[in-house]
Amino acid sequence: DAGVIQSPRHEVTEMGQEVTLRCKPISGHNSLFWYRQTMMRGLELLIYFNNNVPIDDSGMPEDRFSAKMPNASFSTLKIQPSEPRDSAVYFCASSFQGYGNTIYFGEGSWLTVV
Amino acid sequence: AQSVTQLDSQVPVFEEAPVELRCNYSSSVSVYLFWYVQYPNQGLQLLLKYLSGSTLVKGINGFEAEFNKSQTSFHLRKPSVHISDTAEYFCAVSGGGKLSFGAGTTVTVRA
Numbered sequence: 001d002a003g004v005i006q007s008p009r010h011e012v013t014e015m016g017q018e019v020t021l022r023c024k025p026i027s028g029h030n031s032l033f034w035y036r037q038t039m040m041r042g043l044e045l046l047i048y049f050n051n052n053v054p055i056d057d058s059g060m061p062e063d064r065f066s067a068k069m070p071n072a073s074f075s076t077l078k079i080q081p082s083e084p085r086d087s088a089v090y091f092c093a094s095s096f097q098g099y100g101n102t103i104y105f106g107e108g109s110w111l112t113v114v
Numbered sequence: 115a116q117s118v119t120q121l122d123s124q125v126p127v128f129e130e131a132p133v134e135l136r137c138n139y140s141s142s143v144s145v146y147l148f149w150y151v152q153y154p155n156q157g158l159q160l161l162l163k164y165l166s167g168s169t170l171v172k173g174i175n176g177f178e179a180e181f182n183k184s185q186t187s188f189h190l191r192k193p194s195v196h197i198s199d200t201a202e203y204f205c206a207v208s209g210g211g212k213l214s215f216g217a218g219t220t221v222t223v224r225a
Binding site: 043 | 150163
C-alpha cells in the first residue's frame with residue numbers, strides 16, 4: 001500500500017500568495033482529515049471529511065482556508081491569501097469509517113510563508 | 115467533549131532503561147484511546163490503540179499501555195528503550211465524532 005500521499009512536501013511562498021496542498025488518501029478509506037502542526041499549538045484538526053462530505057470544519061482558522069474533496073481519492077487544502085502565521089506542517093490523514101479505526105498519516109507538507 | 119493531558123513534555127532516558135509516558139483523558143462518553151509516535155521530519159504512526167476489552171494493550175516496537183478507567187489514564191510504557199525510540203509521542207482520544215491529541219511528549223534516549 002502506498003500510504004497517504006501528500007504534495008508538495010515542502011513549499012516556501014511569499015505572503016499574499018495562494019497555497020494549495022494536495023492529498024491522496026489510502027485506497028478504500030472513506031474518512032479524510034487535515035491537521036496542522038505548530039510548536040505553539042501542537043496538532044490541530046482543521047477539517048474532517050466522511051464519504052467526501054465535510055463533517056466537521058470547526059477547526060478551519062478563518063475564511064482564508066478552504067478544503068475540498070471532489071472524489072474519494074483526492075483532497076485539497078487551500079490558503080488564500082497566505083500569511084506568515086500560516087507557516088506550519090500540514091498533515092493529511094485517512095481511515096476507514098472514522099476514528100475507531102486506525103488513522104494513517106501522510107508525511108506532511110512543510111509550509112513556510114515569508 | 116473530550117480532552118487529553120500529557121503530563122510530561124520532555125522525558126530524557128538512558129538506553130536500555132524503562133520509560134513511562136503519562137496520559138490522562140477526560141470524556142463524557144465512551145472513548146477510544148491511541149498512542150502515536152512521530153519521528154523527526156515524519157508523519158505520525160500508530161503505536162497502539164484501546165477500543166475495548168483487555169485493559170493492557172500491546173503495540174509495535176515493544177510498547178504497551180494500560181487503560182485505567184477509574185483514573186482516566188492511558189499510560190505508555192516500554193521496559194527497555196533504544197536510541198531509535200527518540201521521538202515525539204502523542205496520546206489521543208476519540209469520542210463523539212472527534213479525535214483530540216495531547217501536546218506531545220518528547221523522548222530523548224541517550225547512550
